[in-house]
Amino acid sequence: MSEITQGSSFAGAAARPLLGEAARRRLEGVLIPVTALLVGLLLFGLFIALNGKSPEEFYYLVYRGGFGTWFSLQNTMTRAAPLLLTALCVALPAQLGLVVIGGEGAFVLGGLAAAVVGPLFGFAPGWVAIGLMALAGICAGGTWIGLVGAMRHYRGINETISSLLMAYIAIALMHHFVEGPLKDPASLNKPSTVPLGPDMRVGEIPGMDVHWGFAVGILACLLAGFVLSRTTFGFSARIAGGNARAAAVQGLPVGRLILAFTAAAGAAAGLAGMIQVAAVQGSANASLAAGYGYTGILIAFLARQNPVAIIPMALLIGGIDAAGGFIQRRMDLPDATVLVLQGILFVAILVSETLSGRLLPSRNAKG
Amino acid sequence: MTMFPLNRRRFLMAGAALGAAPLVMRSRPAFAASLTAGFIYVGPRDDYGYNQAHAEGAAAIKDMEGLTVVEEENVAESDAVVKTMESMIQLDGAELLFPTSFGYYNPFVVDTAKNYPDVQFRHCGGLWTDKDPKNAGSYFGYIGTAQYICGIIAGHMTKSKKLGFVAAKPIPQVLMNINAYTLGAKSVDPSIQTQVIFTGDWAMPVKEAEAVNALVDQGADVLTCHVDSPKVFVQTAAGRGAYVTGYHTSQAPLAPEKYLTGAEWHWETVYKMFAEKALAGEELPNFVRGGLAEDFVKISDYGPAVTEEARKQADSVKAEVMKGGFAVIKGPLKDNKGNEVVAAGKEYPETAIELEKMDYLIEGVIGSTS
Numbered sequence: 001m002s003e004i005t006q007g008s009s010f011a012g013a014a015a016r017p018l019l020g021e022a023a024r025r026r027l028e029g030v031l032i033p034v035t036a037l038l039v040g041l042l043l044f045g046l047f048i049a050l051n052g053k054s055p056e057e058f059y060y061l062v063y064r065g066g067f068g069t070w071f072s073l074q075n076t077m078t079r080a081a082p083l084l085l086t087a088l089c090v091a092l093p094a095q096l097g098l099v100v101i102g103g104e105g106a107f108v109l110g111g112l113a114a115a116v117v118g119p120l121f122g123f124a125p126g127w128v129a130i131g132l133m134a135l136a137g138i139c140a141g142g143t144w145i146g147l148v149g150a151m152r153h154y155r156g157i158n159e160t161i162s163s164l165l166m167a168y169i170a171i172a173l174m175h176h177f178v179e180g181p182l183k184d185p186a187s188l189n190k191p192s193t194v195p196l197g198p199d200m201r202v203g204e205i206p207g208m209d210v211h212w213g214f215a216v217g218i219l220a221c222l223l224a225g226f227v228l229s230r231t232t233f234g235f236s237a238r239i240a241g242g243n244a245r246a247a248a249v250q251g252l253p254v255g256r257l258i259l260a261f262t263a264a265a266g267a268a269a270g271l272a273g274m275i276q277v278a279a280v281q282g283s284a285n286a287s288l289a290a291g292y293g294y295t296g297i298l299i300a301f302l303a304r305q306n307p308v309a310i311i312p313m314a315l316l317i318g319g320i321d322a323a324g325g326f327i328q329r330r331m332d333l334p335d336a337t338v339l340v341l342q343g344i345l346f347v348a349i350l351v352s353e354t355l356s357g358r359l360l361p362s363r364n365a366k367g
Numbered sequence: 368m369t370m371f372p373l374n375r376r377r378f379l380m381a382g383a384a385l386g387a388a389p390l391v392m393r394s395r396p397a398f399a400a401s402l403t404a405g406f407i408y409v410g411p412r413d414d415y416g417y418n419q420a421h422a423e424g425a426a427a428i429k430d431m432e433g434l435t436v437v438e439e440e441n442v443a444e445s446d447a448v449v450k451t452m453e454s455m456i457q458l459d460g461a462e463l464l465f466p467t468s469f470g471y472y473n474p475f476v477v478d479t480a481k482n483y484p485d486v487q488f489r490h491c492g493g494l495w496t497d498k499d500p501k502n503a504g505s506y507f508g509y510i511g512t513a514q515y516i517c518g519i520i521a522g523h524m525t526k527s528k529k530l531g532f533v534a535a536k537p538i539p540q541v542l543m544n545i546n547a548y549t550l551g552a553k554s555v556d557p558s559i560q561t562q563v564i565f566t567g568d569w570a571m572p573v574k575e576a577e578a579v580n581a582l583v584d585q586g587a588d589v590l591t592c593h594v595d596s597p598k599v600f601v602q603t604a605a606g607r608g609a610y611v612t613g614y615h616t617s618q619a620p621l622a623p624e625k626y627l628t629g630a631e632w633h634w635e636t637v638y639k640m641f642a643e644k645a646l647a648g649e650e651l652p653n654f655v656r657g658g659l660a661e662d663f664v665k666i667s668d669y670g671p672a673v674t675e676e677a678r679k680q681a682d683s684v685k686a687e688v689m690k691g692g693f694a695v696i697k698g699p700l701k702d703n704k705g706n707e708v709v710a711a712g713k714e715y716p717e718t719a720i721e722l723e724k725m726d727y728l729i730e731g732v733i734g735s736t737s
Contacts, residue, residue, distance in 0.1 A: 064458075071457050075450045175567055179536065180737065188724065189492070189538045190470050211446075280446045282474050286568065287444040325439040325451045326458060335411070335441040 032352045033304070037316075040348035044341045053331055065326030066319030077210045080318030082107075084217025085272035086296025087303065087310045088224055089145065092265040093159070094305035095228060096258055097241040100148060102163030103269040104293025105170030106141030110270025111277040112174050113140035115193040115284035116182065118200045118277075126199030133200065134274050141270015142263040144170060149262025153255045159262070171289050178285055192285035202279035213275035217314070220268055224307035237261060269293060298342060302349050317342065400646045401433040402462055404638075405455035407448060408440045409468035410570060414596035416615040417569075421467040421491070423616060424634030428642050437461060444470035452479050456486055463645050465638070467491045476503060487651055489641055491634075493723075495654055504651065506637045509658035509717035511547040512688055513630035513666055514591075515695045516681050517612040518551020520628050520669070521589040522559055523677030524610050525552070530561040531582030531590040531609070533600055535569045537736040539725040541593045544614075544630075546729045547695045548591060553731055555680070562587055563734030569595040579603040589627070601626070610672065617667045628681075629667035636662045658717050660689050692716050702727035703734075 045055030089103035228234035303309035412422035493507035605622035613629025657663035698709035
């Protein structure tokens with residue numbers, strides 16, 4: 001938590017720095033990742049050139065396929081929709097210094113729970129059923145990752161490993177139920193749950209070809225950003241993340257914070273799973289485990305665990321995804337090329353973190 | 368919706384990169400038809416399996432006069448495939464789409480077909496019904512009979528009288544292959560058994576390798592599979608010294624000595640037919656299915672290890688199949704729990720609708736559907 005550890009530097013104000021400390025940090029917070037992204041793109045251009053293709057062509061196609069037309073932009077937003085919420089599943093526990101990487105499990109179970117609950121309320125109005133499905137997704141995902149937090153707090157089990165292993169269990173459970181007790185007999189060669197009725201489906205944002213999940217994701221990120229930066233609850237979480245023992249000495253309920261943040265993280269991923277079922281798939285089946293939970297990890301780290309920064313990063317990765325197919329088709333490059341690009345960007349951002357606090361010299365920082 | 372304003376210089380550059388420059392720049396004669404066809408794969412197109420079988424079909428029609436082929440691999444069975452189809456339509460001008468993965472169909476292909484009535488969609492899997500949009504359709508192959516012939520070869524080559532089958536999920540199509548393979552082997556020697564291991568999903572390379580090892584440890588000496596990419600399966604089995612018969616496409620290059628034969632798709636037949644009709648401006652059929660006789664599926668060339676006797680029996684059965692109406696599944700037939708599943712005198716040729724609901728493993732198969 002750089003903001004806390006660097007908090008004492010106001011003493012240097014007497015030396016009249018060029019910029020105020022807060023402004024300097026904010027500027028750095030934008031400059032560093034943007035520079036890292038540019039460097040990453042340049043490195044990747046080199047990689048493309050080494051493969052005998054034109055980097056200029058590549059950049060152009062990423063722009064065209066991901067952002068350059070209204071169609072491309074909507075494509076990007078659609079792809080970003082689930083990622084906004086699964087990235088929150090990583091970024092929220094990260095405030096407490098926890099690295100949770102098993103959002104895929106909460107996503108899959110959230111989708112499964114929604115697909116089970118929806119048809120039970122076929123008699124109710126569509127919006128009631130959708131509300132209950134969302135609740136089911138939130139509860140299923142929240143319980144799953146909350147369990148990871150509980151194991152961490154009560155038994156000291158490493159949350160990174162346990163969340164990953166629990167994701168495998170969740171996917172296996174989903175397969176078991178979809179191909180066993182919950183299988184719709186009509187789904188012969190693609191075992192699925194009973195399809196949701198048309199009034200239980202989440203539709204598209206008016207005037208756009210993007211489903212409501214995108215709006216929900218944006219709101220969730222903004223809400224998380226607000227809670228973290230503007231409430232005492234969020235503030236205490238950040239203190240606990242900086243130094244859990246010091247926070248406990250101060251009387252902060254560290255255990256309850258861990259449970260609340262992991263449950264909220266799981267709830268976000270579970271809601272994403274519910275939206276995937278209600279807006280995209282129409283039923284739960286093996287296609288739910290498409291890796292959205294894992295891509296969320298990449299985005300949360302690119303956003304440096306800042307919930308609001310998740311929004312542009314999810315759009316960036318969504319855009320690269322959207323352009324990926326276009327690049328395959330136009331440049332005759334394999335799909336793995338896009339993964340190489342994502343990897344290089346990821347490393348560039350992580351490396352750039354070490355520049356934090358050094359890019360724009362403040363007078364009191366020596367060296 | 369804004370169309371992609373193609374910058375001509377860019378387009379030509381991309382075309383050149385594709386190696387398709389001659390197609391793009393050729394000044395078209397006044398009345399010749401032209402067409403862009405898009406192929407979408409769920410996995411990598413060089414997987415030695417399901418996706419490669421389709422990509423080989425696409426490659427076979429690439430050079431057709433007036434036809435441009437665009438391809439995209441690793442497209443998930445989610446709204447990603449909707450966006451890929453729309454992108455092919457809007458940015459590439461595709462008018463004929465082949466989304467090849469089974470899970471693309473409902474709701475993704477159906478909904479997109481409704482939104483783009485001027486584009487033709489043909490999906491691999493046989494799911495189309497008259498209630499679906501008229502600009503959509505299905506194609507599929509009856510590969511069970513080909514597995515029956517592979518089973519005959521396996522039956523001749525096994526010494527332990529035990530075959531191994533690595534399968535993804537116990538769904539009707541997979542069960543049909545397992546049963547047909549076993550029946551083929553049993554036609555050689557009724558005492559032969561097939562041990563099945565289900566891995567649970569279509570692409571589980573680690574589990575597939577473990578399954579192969581388990582099967583070989585239990586004495587199986589000829590193995591086959593039904594998973595999306597048989598690459599790991601074939602390499603592991605051959606590494607353990609077992610014979611293999613392949614699936615989807617030929618895996619002979621991976622194990623030239625141990626590869627006996629295989630049940631392959633031959634999508635070239637289907638894609639050529641659709642492309643020719645579309646280029647000629649004819650209406651495309653909504654539903655096409657075929658087997659060995661229709662050249663929708665084929666049998667891999669026999670490997671060097673296959674004995675003369677095995678070749679002879681396999682070839683004679685194949686000749687029988689080519690005449691049409693051949694039935695692999697016929698009564699009396701019991702499942703492996705002792706229940707009669709097909710009554711004596713009853714025959715189901717490969718086109719029989721009853722086979723599409725298969726939910727049993729026949730006598731001689733060791734394994735369970737649940």
